[in-house]
Amino acid sequence: MIPSPIRKVYQGIADRRQMFRMFDRHSQRPNHPEVDATALYSGEWFEIGQVEYDYMLEILPPLWMRSGMFAMREFLTGSITSIFLTLTIDGRTRYFHGYCDLSDCSSPDRMCTAIVERESRPVKAMTREERLEHIWSNTHDDYRGYAGEREPEHLRGSRTVLFFGGQRGKVLKLLDQLTDAEVAAKLPVHLRYLPAIAA
Template sequence: MTLSPICKVFQGTADRRQMFRMFDRHAQRPNRSPDDGALYRGEWFEIGEAEYDTMLDILPPLWVRSDMFAMREFLTGSVTSVFFALPIDNCIRYFHGYCDLSDRASPGCMRAAIVERESRPVRAMTREERLEHIWSSTHDDYRGYAGERFTERQRGMRTVLFYGGQRGTMLKLLDELTDAEISAKLPVHLRYLPDAMAA
């Protein structure tokens, strides 16, 4: 499994169902451990205002700042949800990100990364963002982790089912999808966005 830098994991604005589903995108991971914070740290996605307000009302936040608040309940170790209300292009937009609060700069770094990513003049996606969107939007029944059918080195890596035409449906490592396979797995409105340089 790869450890996440600060990375957008879903394109578009997640609705309530998608938001709750993405809170634990790695629920099926083998060998779950309370120390799996590195899997989540740095992952972020956009939500709507209603979802932001819902999360603010669930429990008293751990802390509130002018444009963000942190959830009182930690996902794992020192990693918790931080919600942002950020002015981007003269509009307030809402985001969820996982920050490691053992690093006091983590929420500020997340905020800066979101603003930088969402302020780009041209919509574009990096290869990593494309793969993360596929992972986030694929139903649990069609994604998982490499097991005994894979080499020792590949075990535990993320997999998705892929329809290979005459070859039928096959299990493929997410990170090894070709550009054509990635395009086929993305929704039509995301297939032809230009490639972005990784930040």
């Protein structure tokens, strides 16, 4: 089994409303009930606050708990479930949510390692992929979707966002094909000019 890449999907600390939106940020995907979405969710993570962490701990008895980590009893899809983490990074206690594939018992520990490594960087920066994931996470469901029958077959199912193109009005664009200027326009001001992380 090849593990899914571990990736940050939201910049900043998600409040309760945003956290619940991101729990199923792929809910509009084509063939929702029929297609296994394990690869889509596995490895996604974002930061939450302590209040949200405590709230999720109290909802249901966890599937399992260990130091600084617990897993939700309800599975999202297949063997994918929510893992909630308490991590100390640079002397600060922080809280995170991630989706782990529990068919791989090392998945939660790999997620912890990846989050600490990503969040320990001395300079605040974002990769292009993180910028695109933040745009997807932050865009309301009415303004994002998936390429359908009008698109060439190889693009069907690709993520799309509605972009306001000046005189052209509203334009549906493939998320992966946004230009750097369009990405900057879609990001909140405080994230627009962060340097890119070297690949």
